[in-house]
Amino acid sequence: MLKLVDLTKTFGKLTAVDHLNLEIKDGEFFGFLGPNGAGKTTTVRMISTITAKDSGDIEVDGDSVDRNLTSVKAKIGVVPQMNNLEPEMSAWENLEVIGILYGLKKEERRQRIEELLSFIELSDRRDSLAKTYSGGMKRKLMIARALMHKPKLLLLDEPTVGLDAGARRKMWDLLKNLKNDGLTVLLTTHYIEEAEILCDRVGLINKGKMIQIDTPANLIDEVGKVVVEYFENGATQEVFFDTRDQAANYAKDIETDVRIRSSNLEDVFLKFTNRRVES
Ligand SMILES: Nc1ncnc2c1ncn2[C@@H]1O[C@H](COP(=O)(O)OP(=O)(O)OP(=O)(O)O)[C@@H](O)[C@H]1O
Numbered sequence: 416m417l418k419l420v421d422l423t424k425t426f427g428k429l430t431a432v433d434h435l436n437l438e439i440k441d442g443e444f445f446g447f448l449g450p451n452g453a454g455k456t457t458t459v460r461m462i463s464t465i466t467a468k469d470s471g472d473i474e475v476d477g478d479s480v481d482r483n484l485t486s487v488k489a490k491i492g493v494v495p496q497m498n499n500l501e502p503e504m505s506a507w508e509n510l511e512v513i514g515i516l517y518g519l520k521k522e523e524r525r526q527r528i529e530e531l532l533s534f535i536e537l538s539d540r541r542d543s544l545a546k547t548y549s550g551g552m553k554r555k556l557m558i559a560r561a562l563m564h565k566p567k568l569l570l571l572d573e574p575t576v577g578l579d580a581g582a583r584r585k586m587w588d589l590l591k592n593l594k595n596d597g598l599t600v601l602l603t604t605h606y607i608e609e610a611e612i613l614c615d616r617v618g619l620i621n622k623g624k625m626i627q628i629d630t631p632a633n634l635i636d637e638v639g640k641v642v643v644e645y646f647e648n649g650a651t652q653e654v655f656f657d658t659r660d661q662a663a664n665y666a667k668d669i670e671t672d673v674r675i676r677s678s679n680l681e682d683v684f685l686k687f688t689n690r691r692v693e694s
């Protein structure tokens with residue numbers, strides 16, 4: 416569905432995206448993880464043709480962005496990192512404008528908007544102005560808007576930033592439903608649990624380069640399934656093992672408070688990027 420070949424973007428002396436290669440299959444839910452400034456948004460913006468690439472190729476569903484810009488645009492839905500709804504328009508009007516832009520007929524538009532508002536559970540707030548929506552409601556409306564023209568590939572740049580735990584879980588269900596309907600999704604997030612729960616595969620990107628790419632389970636296996644965590648010399652130490660027995664054996668000689676737990680995708684992230692995640 417999506418193929419990136421040696422995709423590169425520089426801003427002056429800074430190489431934001433550096434010969435990035437990636438292939439996402441039809442129906443796959445793929446997660447982009449990486450520290451601030453890693454190049455995630457720049458990549459998403461190049462795929463969505465908002466930012467021009469310097470070099471490399473982008474193919475969406477077999478169409479090259481360079482040769483088939485219009486058909487590529489029709490196949491992609493984008494939810495950008497920053498909210499850009501029309502604040503003085505209602506939810507309905509925000510969707511209607513996009514429907515008109517994509518040339519949907521009046522009745523088709525009405526049906527699609529009804530369907531999407533019901534999907535994001537905002538049917539009863541259809542006439543409220545977007546500026547009066549809560550953060551979570553705005554994010555959901557952004558997703559509905561990106562789905563108006565029935566894209567095949569959905570690009571989501573930090574869809575749940577700023578949402579409370581309940582709203583985030585609801586958003587995850589909404590995204591799982593999209594996947595079950597066959598949509599291909601590329602998601603960036605700083606909530607690593609989100610990637611672990613939703614994504615078939617994740618790519619770790621750092622300084623514009625893909626440094627790891629695999630299923631969450633395989634990445635966790637690679638660092639070690641079990642971690643011994645303890646505090647020493649003013650910092651938390653983490654040592655990884657394949658089994659609980661090995662971990663317990665190591666932990667028994669540690670004199671400070673020690674915790675043995677299962678590894679998670681956040682451990683993978685920290686190990687490979689060597690930085691704490693900050694959103
Ligand atoms: N328009 C621009 N002009 C100059 N530099 C830019 C521009 N857009 C992005 N950059 C730089 O490119 C690098 C990658 O930025 P990008 O927004 O892609 O990171 P990101 O991975 O999305 O980070 P975050 O997690 O903070 O959203 C950063 O160093 C950023 O400052």
Ligand SMILES: [Mg+2]
Nearest residue numbers: 455456457496
């Ligand atoms: Mg970003």
